Amino acid sequence: MTKTQKEELKNIVKSPSTILFNESMKKYTSFKIGGTAEALIKACNINTVEEVLKYAKEKNIPITIIGNGSNILVLDEGIEGITLKIDIQKLEINLPNNLQDKKVQVIVGAGNKLIEVSYKVAEHGLVGMEELSSIPGTIGGAIYMNAGAYGKEMKNVVKEIIYLDEKQQIKKMTDKQAEFEYRHSIFQEKQYVILEVTLQLERNNKNEEIKNKMQEYADSRKKTQPIEFPNAGSTFKRGKDFITAKLIDECGLKGYKIGGAQVSTKHAGFIVNTGNATAQDVLDLAKYVQRKVYEKIGKKIELEMKIIGTSKNK
Ligand SMILES: Cc1cc2nc3c(=O)[nH]c(=O)nc-3n(C[C@H](O)[C@H](O)[C@H](O)COP(=O)(O)OP(=O)(O)OC[C@H]3O[C@@H](n4cnc5c(N)ncnc54)[C@H](O)[C@@H]3O)c2cc1C
Incomplete structure (x- = not known):
């Protein structure tokens, strides 16, 4: 520039x-x-x-x-x-006047964090976000990835998406048009920017119960995920017929280190930064893990995290 x-x-x-x-x-x-x-x-x-x-x-x-x-x-x-x-922030809860009507639409900005939205809607007694609440991303990133946890994915709560297309036109699409699949959405193939999203949730008014559930999911993460080290969530996608972390563990790779990057000793599906890892350390370790799993078990494992930046080798 x-x-x-x-x-x-x-x-x-x-x-x-x-x-x-x-x-x-x-x-x-x-x-x-x-x-x-x-x-x-x-x-x-x-x-x-x-x-x-x-x-x-x-x-x-x-x-x-x-x-x-x-x-x-x-x-x-x-x-x-x-x-x-x-970082577009918005939170508009459209409670229907008819109390019999359980479905509630919530309009959120792409920059709102899942955790904030989840606690705000819980205060209004709305269910639907509990499982997704502790995924540490924004609404936009979660749509792009079709993020999910504990059996729920973004596709289960999204109704409509407002985005900017490659010609800078503001457009709308429905959840069906977003082509959600496991950790995939149409946004991964297009140069679109997600701006605003309509979620469809349900009214049940058991506010404390909803908050307790969210706390349970957050506690479960603390027990199983290496949140004490910087990481980017699961490094690899789940396979169609296998759990990737289990295969990595079976290959004896837990704790394996290249530079500052390490296969977590707590959860083999996570590569963590032990302090001063470079991106190259992470890439080398991810490649090493992919090679070992293929050599020993014959399964190809695919990266879930997205690599961003300007490579020297382009
Ligand atoms: C400790 C930990 C636990 C995690 N657990 C889970 C989990 O249980 N389930 C799960 O699915 N993920 C999990 N993740 C991964 C991550 O939190 C999710 O993928 C999240 O949805 C990413 O959102 P983000 O805002 O951080 O996106 P970013 O990481 O900033 O971006 C991700 C991708 O989305 C694109 N993007 C972001 N915003 C927009 C936008 N507005 N418009 C267009 N494209 C956009 C970016 O270009 C990039 O390609 C975890 C991560 C961590 C660190």
């Missing part, structure tokens, strides 16, 4: 949205790994997203979208161009 482009971008990004240059991505990822973003823009409203994307297209500047950074590995070389962190 040229100096002039940086100055022009500063004029486009208006408060409360912010822009920072050469910003370390370690601060914006749950892995606490990654090089610097040439320009990191935190977009707090739809207008900023539209303006920035329009400018980037005009000037041919690459765009990378992130949410809460809890499912990404940012390469050590950093990210060229603009990294757009979607």
Whole structure:
């Protein structure tokens, strides 16, 4: 990006949205790994997203979208161009007047965190988000990934998605059109930006029961997941007919380390940053694990986390 482009971008990004240059991505990822973003823009409203994307297209500047950074590995070389962190906040609960009507629609911003939304809707006695509540991402990132836990996925609660298409047109799609599958949505194939989402939840008014359930799921995570070390959740996807973490464990890889990256001793499905891991350490370890599982058990395992950044080898 040229100096002039940086100055022009500063004029486009208006408060409360912010822009920072050469910003370390370690601060914006749950892995606490990654090089610097040439320009990191935190977009707090739809207008900023539209303006920035329009400018980037005009000037041919690459765009990378992130949410809460809890499912990404940012390469050590950093990210060229603009990294757009979607921080659009909204929470609108449309309670029907008819008390017999159990279905309630909730409109949320793509930047709202699952945990905040889940506790807010619980205060209104709405069920549906409990299993998803402790996934540490934004609504946008969770839709992109069709995130899920404890037998529930985003596809079970989403009704409609408002997004910006590649021509910067604001469009709407239904849950069916989003082509949700296990850790997949149409957004992984398109250059769309998720802006706002309508969730469909149910009224049951047992507020305390809902909150207790969420607490149970959060406690269960603490017991089974290595949350004491920075990580990006499950490194690999589940297989069609196997549990990946179990295969990694069977291959004796728990605790295996390359540089600062380690296969968690608590949960073999997680690669953790033991302190000063580089993205290259994580990539080398992930490749090593994939190779060993294939050699010993004959199963191909696929990465779940998304790799973001500008590779030297492109
Ligand atoms: C401790 C831990 C536990 C986890 N447990 C689970 C779990 O149980 N289940 C599960 O499914 N995941 C889990 N994850 C992974 C992660 O939390 C989810 O995938 C989450 O939905 C990612 O959301 P995010 O906002 O952090 O997205 P990011 O990691 O920032 O981005 C993920 C992808 O989504 C894209 N994206 C983000 N926002 C938008 C947007 N608005 N528009 C278009 N594209 C966008 C990005 O480009 C990127 O490709 C866990 C992670 C951690 C660290």
